[in-house]
Amino acid sequence: MGGSAFSSGENALHTPRMPKDIYETVKGRYHAILRELYVHVASPIDGPGKQDFGDIDILLACPKDGTNTDEHGGLSTVVKALGATRCIVNQGASSNLALPWPTLEPTPAPGSNTSVSGTEAKDENAEDKYVQVDIQIFSSAKEMEWMLFRHGHGDLWSILGSVIRPYGLTVDEGALWLRVPEIEESNRNRAKVFLTSEPSDVLEFVGLPIGNCFEEPFQDAQAMYEYVVQCPMFSVPPLKPAQDRKDASADDLEKLKSNDRRRMQQRPAFRGFFDEFVVQCRSAGRFPERRTSRVQITKEAFARFNVEGEFKARRDAFLLDKQKETIWNKLIKGSIPVPQQSDPEAINYRSCLVKALKRIILEDDESYGVRPDGSFKGEDGFYSFENVVEFVDRYQDTVGEAAMQRQNARYSEHKRAKAAKEANAQAQNQ
Template sequence: MGGNAFSTLDTPRLSHEQWELLRVRCIKILLEFYEQVVCPPEAPEKVDHGDVDLLVEAPKHPIEPDTLQNALGAVSRTKVGVTMSFAVPLPETQESFAQIDVHICGEGNLQWELWMASYGDLVQILGHQNRGIGLTMNDKGLNVRVPEVEITNRKQAMILLTKEPIKVMQFLGLDAEHWQRGFATLEDLFFWCSAGRFYNKPKSSDAAPEQTTNDRARLKKRPMFANYFYEWIPAHPEAWQNDERVQRDVVLQEAIKSFGVRTQYEAIMTTWRQEVNANDALISIKESLPITGSALGLVLKGIKRWVTFKDGQPQMRPLGEPEEDITKLPDWLPRITSEELGQLNEWLQKNWPELKSREKHRSEARRELGQGVAGSMATLSLLPTDQL
């Protein structure tokens, strides 16, 4: 969505009157094909438009792109992902065109995608304010991030809370009825964005966003986003619920309680604790061994492949048993206790040479097997075809 899909056609910016006429006409046409068709409300005070954005969900019957193109009266179309763009002639002339973007939403996703696309940069502004308190809005919904886990695995740290916009606004302490009514001015919208119960007054007059790559891109490409942080915030220090930043743990616990996700939280924390325990155990094991370099690497592989626990005691797996997958941690390592780790380190002082030897012999055997297979294939390639 953005108005640049047809480089060979003249697609001038649309006046608000042109945009409104096209919006109404296209919604009426698309309702013949889809159960739901909506147009995200534009930012207030916008005087012209690059295109007409429409969201659709639930086709009434199978739809061919040619059928949609003909129904809209478009002379050309293109597609990127799930968004189709159509070049529709402007009523005043057949030489200029309006870009109509039709974004196809997955089942049950239209309201969330409408929220994400409404009122210009509104969600971008909220997203920046949510970042510091551990909240993230993405294509799946509103998520809370578990801080301990986020340090090493941001994706694993996410707990999905909801994809219902009303519930998001209620949780953030934002006026949902006001959002549904719309905003008359940017000033009105900016006050609304700053009114959330978790948001705090900036520490200084310089309220610009943190300079991440995404922030820099937004500041260059999104004047509404830049206006809010560079101009409006410094001029309105009174427009905040809190003088100090609300702690992330407060927001996390509120989210867990409000959305009933304690089970998911506990599961993530259990996995994280086990990973930390396993990493700490591996560090202890490395430090306890009197070897370094390639020898240490062989022994660590051997521990994963050949060591098991029985009745709390480390043991060597019999050679005839199926091998463990050493690309994964052994089952016992994430749950190893400090007592068991001490016993393992003591056991390794006597048994690390055997682990090294097993791994070395295994590696040599596999190498010889590979060479043997390669040699057999080379021999076969030299035989006459009637002997194959």
């Protein structure tokens, strides 16, 4: 397969996979053209061992003329400069360009299996083929640097992401995050606490050497895998008693997220790490013990990035919200029996009662004249369910009476206001 953005629909274009020599040649041409327009022009470092490519990713930042700083205006300039045949605009993401396939293809030097010798051969079928180029324009060089880091080496961060995820860390399109365990199952975004968007800080924190690994591709997939396992969060538990290698591999896969399991089907380097490299490590007895823990990683994040206050505040706010949900749904509404539909007075009474209990317990409303003997909350700021249950059992009749008095008073006031309005209208009509 080649690039897929233009391969379907009306007037589909043929965008086949590019051999490495063509890929390198046209990428160099496009970079040269775009450097006339932008200060920063780059493509993520390619994954190891790739010999053909479906598309070319190019990232841009800081237009030289200071204009077209918005994504749409900048893209129009890029389309014109590259001579794109067609463009698909994707707001906030890479936009897809279809460019004519080069009519002259590079040919390798005699006895060489690498790139271009300067000799070119005519491609007789160039008119029927196109190159897909994915362009993303960033508002700052810093944002662009992060994306080059995040998508460098192909599947590197997909693999690393699966390694660090069990330890409460997430790397996404914007930064490295620490997840709050109490929140992550119910609200992924709320669970994330920002740590850093500096690539060097990320590598240092996850225990990986910086070196020149983000200056050139890994020699092969094995070299990339060996880089990954320097992360202290990587381990390969040994076989359990009565467990064969097939069962162990199944357990390894079960720990992956659903999108990681999809990558297993689509990404050879990602699949090779789990299907082959991890199996080899287990057979050789490499990394059998965990070298750290989620608790330890969390403490290290607190110390390095000074996020303990935010982490605990977010966790406590979430737990308090969950307590309020439980109190409202179970300890208040769940403790007051629902009357028969044929008894409207009882239905009205229950409605007034549960609303009043909610205001008193969860909103600190003192206007009903009923307060607990102590406090609904402990010294830690969390509700005591025992105190709430005791209050509801002891004071629900008193609260119900006060709530009905308030309801009746409001109803009487409503009737008086309505009568006065009608009398005023009659007087004006006379």
